[in-house]
Amino acid sequence: MIDLPRKDVLEKKEKALTDVIKRLYDKYRITQKMDEIELVKLWGEIVGPLIAKHTSKIEMRGKTLYVSFDQAPLKNEMFMQREQLRLNINERLGPNFVEKIFIG
Numbered sequence: 001m002i003d004l005p006r007k008d009v010l011e012k013k014e015k016a017l018t019d020v021i022k023r024l025y026d027k028y029r030i031t032q033k034m035d036e037i038e039l040v041k042l043w044g045e046i047v048g049p050l051i052a053k054h055t056s057k058i059e060m061r062g063k064t065l066y067v068s069f070d071q072a073p074l075k076n077e078m079f080m081q082r083e084q085l086r087l088n089i090n091e092r093l094g095p096n097f098v099e100k101i102f103i104g
Contacts, residue, residue, distance in 0.1 A: 036060040039093060046088050051078070063099040065089070079103040 025031040039060065044052035057068035065086075069075040078085065082101040089098045 032060060032062070035093070035097070039065070039089065039097075042092055046092055047085070057104075060098075063096065065098045065101045066104060067101065068104045075103055 025034060040058050043058060054070050054074050056070045059066040069078060082103055086098050086101050
């Protein structure tokens, strides 16, 4: 007589692909880099095409965002609007995605 595998045993071993990928990201510590890539992809939608065009650098370190612009008046305006920018980013990418923003 042939024993067939029990379905309940197989179901315990099955995991969602998203859970496996998340565990890999956590194990190899690439979650932060993936978050930064997601922010860069959405940057133009968050700030608009004009500001995105004059953005020279976007970098995440922990929950702190470092952004550089190529024009001084724009840099000054974004410095004044950094709290609103932080709220817009967190609205799109999740609560507490960015805690601080440094404009350079």
